[in-house]
Amino acid sequence: MGRTARGSKSPTLEDVAREAGVSRATVSRVVNGVRNVDPGIQEAVRLAIERTGYAPNRAARSLVTHRTEAVALVLSGAGDTFATRVFADPFFGRVVNGVLGFLRPRGVHPLLLVAESATAREQVVDYLRQGSADGALVVSIQADDPLPAMLAAAHIPTALFARPPGAERVSHVDLDHAAGARLAAAHLLSRGRRRLATISAPHGLPAARERLAGFRAALAEAGIDALPAVEGSFTSDSGARAMAALLADHPDLDGVFAANDLMALGACQYLREHGKDVPGDVAVVGFDDSSAALTCRPPLTTVRQPVERMSARMAELLLEQLQGTRTEPASVVFAPELVVRDSA
Amino acid sequence: MGRTARGSKSPTLEDVAREAGVSRATVSRVVNGVRNVDPGIQEAVRLAIERTGYAPNRAARSLVTHRTEAVALVLSGAGDTFATRVFADPFFGRVVNGVLGFLRPRGVHPLLLVAESATAREQVVDYLRQGSADGALVVSIQADDPLPAMLAAAHIPTALFARPPGAERVSHVDLDHAAGARLAAAHLLSRGRRRLATISAPHGLPAARERLAGFRAALAEAGIDALPAVEGSFTSDSGARAMAALLADHPDLDGVFAANDLMALGACQYLREHGKDVPGDVAVVGFDDSSAALTCRPPLTTVRQPVERMSARMAELLLEQLQGTRTEPASVVFAPELVVRDSA
DNA sequence: TTGAAAGCGCTAACAA
DNA sequence: TTGTTAGCGCTTTCAA
Numbered sequence: 277m278g279r280t281a282r283g284s285k286s287p288t289l290e291d292v293a294r295e296a297g298v299s300r301a302t303v304s305r306v307v308n309g310v311r312n313v314d315p316g317i318q319e320a321v322r323l324a325i326e327r328t329g330y331a332p333n334r335a336a337r338s339l340v341t342h343r344t345e346a347v348a349l350v351l352s353g354a355g356d357t358f359a360t361r362v363f364a365d366p367f368f369g370r371v372v373n374g375v376l377g378f379l380r381p382r383g384v385h386p387l388l389l390v391a392e393s394a395t396a397r398e399q400v401v402d403y404l405r406q407g408s409a410d411g412a413l414v415v416s417i418q419a420d421d422p423l424p425a426m427l428a429a430a431h432i433p434t435a436l437f438a439r440p441p442g443a444e445r446v447s448h449v450d451l452d453h454a455a456g457a458r459l460a461a462a463h464l465l466s467r468g469r470r471r472l473a474t475i476s477a478p479h480g481l482p483a484a485r486e487r488l489a490g491f492r493a494a495l496a497e498a499g500i501d502a503l504p505a506v507e508g509s510f511t512s513d514s515g516a517r518a519m520a521a522l523l524a525d526h527p528d529l530d531g532v533f534a535a536n537d538l539m540a541l542g543a544c545q546y547l548r549e550h551g552k553d554v555p556g557d558v559a560v561v562g563f564d565d566s567s568a569a570l571t572c573r574p575p576l577t578t579v580r581q582p583v584e585r586m587s588a589r590m591a592e593l594l595l596e597q598l599q600g601t602r603t604e605p606a607s608v609v610f611a612p613e614l615v616v617r618d619s620a
Numbered sequence: 621m622g623r624t625a626r627g628s629k630s631p632t633l634e635d636v637a638r639e640a641g642v643s644r645a646t647v648s649r650v651v652n653g654v655r656n657v658d659p660g661i662q663e664a665v666r667l668a669i670e671r672t673g674y675a676p677n678r679a680a681r682s683l684v685t686h687r688t689e690a691v692a693l694v695l696s697g698a699g700d701t702f703a704t705r706v707f708a709d710p711f712f713g714r715v716v717n718g719v720l721g722f723l724r725p726r727g728v729h730p731l732l733l734v735a736e737s738a739t740a741r742e743q744v745v746d747y748l749r750q751g752s753a754d755g756a757l758v759v760s761i762q763a764d765d766p767l768p769a770m771l772a773a774a775h776i777p778t779a780l781f782a783r784p785p786g787a788e789r790v791s792h793v794d795l796d797h798a799a800g801a802r803l804a805a806a807h808l809l810s811r812g813r814r815r816l817a818t819i820s821a822p823h824g825l826p827a828a829r830e831r832l833a834g835f836r837a838a839l840a841e842a843g844i845d846a847l848p849a850v851e852g853s854f855t856s857d858s859g860a861r862a863m864a865a866l867l868a869d870h871p872d873l874d875g876v877f878a879a880n881d882l883m884a885l886g887a888c889q890y891l892r893e894h895g896k897d898v899p900g901d902v903a904v905v906g907f908d909d910s911s912a913a914l915t916c917r918p919p920l921t922t923v924r925q926p927v928e929r930m931s932a933r934m935a936e937l938l939l940e941q942l943q944g945t946r947t948e949p950a951s952v953v954f955a956p957e958l959v960v961r962d963s964a
Numbered sequence: 965t966t967g968a969a970a971g972c973g974c975t976a977a978c979a980a
Numbered sequence: 981t982t983g984t985t986a987g988c989g990c991t992t993t994c995a996a
Contacts, residue, residue, distance in 0.1 A: 286749075288989055299967045304991060312965060331749040335688070336989035338679035339972045346752070349732065359720065360713040364911050369707020376703065376734060385747060388693065388732035390720060403729060405630075405675040408690070512915060541915060571856060571885060571915055632973055643983045648975060656981060680973035683988045967996080972989105979984075 287328040296324035307332060338407070347594060348409040349375060349386040350400055353417040358392035362417065365538075366567050367583060371415055371437065374587025382595065386413070397423050404432045411594045413437070413587075419480030435594040437587065439482055447593040447605045449586045453483045454490030456579040456612035460533045460561040461494030463577065463614055469531030469559050473504040475518040475543060477535035487535050487563065504529075508539045512568070515542025523550070529558055531620065537562035541572045544619060548573075559620035574618035586610050631672040640668035651676055682751070691938060692753040693719060693730040694744055697761040702736035706761065710911050711927060715759055715781065718931025726939065730757070741767050748776045755938045757781070757931075763824030779938040781931065783826050791937040791949045793930045797827045798834030800923040800956035804877045804905040805838035807921065807958055813875030813903050817848040819862040819887060821879035831879050831907065848873075852883045856912070859886025867894070873902055875964070881906035881913045884920055888963060892917075903964035918962035930954050 293300045305313050306321040338344050362368050387409050391397045411433035420441045427434045436448035474491055477484035492503055506521050508514035515534055534540035540562030544554050552558050562569055565580035589608055596602035633644045649657050650665040682688050706712050731753050735741045755777035764785045771778045780792035818835055821828035836847055850865050852858035859878055878884035884906030888898050896902050906913055909924035933952055940946035
């Protein structure tokens with residue numbers, strides 16, 4: 277039972293060829309824009325395509341070309357509500373926009389896959405091994421993600437948004453997280469803040485460690501060695517709790533760097549609800565420039581990653597592999613930028 | 621051990637058949653779980669598959685079955701930053717989760733397509749006409765979306781998340797928006813509020829009109845006929861502006877119903893910044909139960925739609941069509957629920 | 965510049 | 981229960 281109602285099957289190359297009075301091969305050439313086709317015949321074929329309402333069959337084409345003109349966009353992480361959580365942040369929307377911006381003009385389509393469990397990961401690899409897509413764009417939001425290694429083992433062309441876990445040699449884009457933290461530090465210092473603290477991301481994530489190290493290094497260079505730090509879990513609640521803990525131990529704090537905006541928002545709310553003015557008493561800097569940064573009162577000063585450009589580049593790295601233009605994995609690191617608003 | 625050497629092509633049914641000493645057909649039967657295969661042979665084939673590292677070729681299979689076991693998940697709306705905006709709301713993440721929850725156990729994969737312009741819509745339809753997916757799940761966030769009609773014209777099985785525009789006869793799921801607005805009204809009334817106003821969504825959207833009408837009707841039943849209303853545009857800014865306008869004309873307001881959480885949040889911020897306590901002076905009810913509802917101070921009382929269940933049902937409606945189980949379009953309407961927090 | 969013909973890897977009649 | 985065989989609709993040599 278096909279989609280085509282009324283029993284009529286959709287037209288094939290053969291049908292178009294008959295209609296145009298030429299061979300299948302010629303129609304194929306016109307459809308695929310191969311030159312060396314008489315302009316007159318070209319026109320006749322185009323007309324026949326119009327009349328028959330022909331659309332090439334992907335499966336048939338794919339069977340001979342071994343290409344699908346589609347790539348998988350894999351969201352890799354952990355947990356039941358993983359997708360909900362990830363989509364709750366504009367981050368992924370920006371990734372989609374960046375990827376789409378690059379792929380669409382090239383006629384390549386993204387296939388959305390979510391790998392949030394061992395089973396799901398197996399399914400993703402199987403799916404790709406079946407040739408459903410030409411390669412994978414993996415947005416990895418998990419410490420020690422096993423997926424990249426699985427894809428490599430299955431010889432599936434891959435590009436990563438994140439630093440590859442372990443010693444995997446795979447093309448990827450990443451942010452210079454340390455530089456981002458340094459921007460935050462420099463900004464706080466330039467505002468005259470000296471009694472600083474930080475709310476870090478889970479240490480399992482390499483990015484979290486880099487942000488913390490970068491912040492520490494920048495302070496050390498300014499002669500500040502003490503840095504109270506509490507680990508949060510990316511949620512606004514955890515940010516508020518961390519802020520409470522920090523304030524309890526260091527009531528005279530005058531600046532806080534949070535490893536993401538949601539935690540910064542939680543910190544701001546806690547501060548305001550406990551009589552501290554932001555940024556008057558305590559300046560707060562976030563990370564990501566997510567929507568939380570804008571809804572926060574006061575709007576957050578934060579570190580932004582060029583997600584669209586990074587995603588587009590990731591897509592480009594993959595297509596280069598697919599075309600054989602690139603044989604060695606590339607590592608492209610992007611510079612963050614500081615978005616100054618009112619919280620610091 | 622598999623001969624997954626670099627240059628070697630991936631193994632085919634033929635290879636497995638040779639390895640197991642049976643015919644292609646038998647291997648196909650085992651792979652597809654068809655019964656009537658000798659258990660011994662079944663085992664032998666399984667072993668051969670293991671040894672060769674065989675994975676069926678989707679294109680070849682699809683070519684004969686006319687099925688891809690994939691469906692398109694189409695995000696239909698308008699504007700350059702459309703994807704970014706949509707993804708910024710947890711709504712779409714919940715849709716993905718709901719759809720995935722239904723499709724995954726059935727081995728069906730979602731293909732992500734974004735139709736934010738006329739060109740993009742053409743591409744979506746073309747892609748589907750090429751048989752890249754078996755049908756389309758359309759999340760339409762636009763007044764008078766032309767996509768459903770285009771899909772219908774191309775005979776592409778479709779299920780919608782939204783009421784179909786025009787007189788389109790297409791399976792869909794939708795929320796009882798009027799009932800949601802009634803819940804909000806009843807709650808505000810039960811809190812003793814009588815001087816109510818509303819910040820509505822753009823009137824182009826049927827859902828917006830239904831929410832407004834439902835709210836009006838509930839008030840009328842309670843003997844309240846006056847309802848100051850200002851149209852917003854879903855953003856927090858527009859909510860604040862609308863609140864300012866309402867307050868200017870009706871300084872004694874004691875309750876507001878906003879057609880989404882972001883606008884409710886903007887309203888709350890405006891109220892607090894202008895000396896009004898929420899909910900002490902003015903109670904605020906939102907719609908959607910998005911992340912904004914939780915970051916809002918105070919946390920928003922809001923109307924929630926069962927997005928996961930709705931999305932799963934949408935996916936089910938489509939699969940029913942594909943299996944031929946359902947021949948007539950279905951319209952499934954879900955009931956909203958009130959989430960009571962602190963803003964009202 | 966065009967056409968004939970050989971597959972791509974698989975499923976599904978149909979036979980055995 | 982298993983094997984043989986005929987395509988599915990397309991691209992791509994190879995001849996003409």
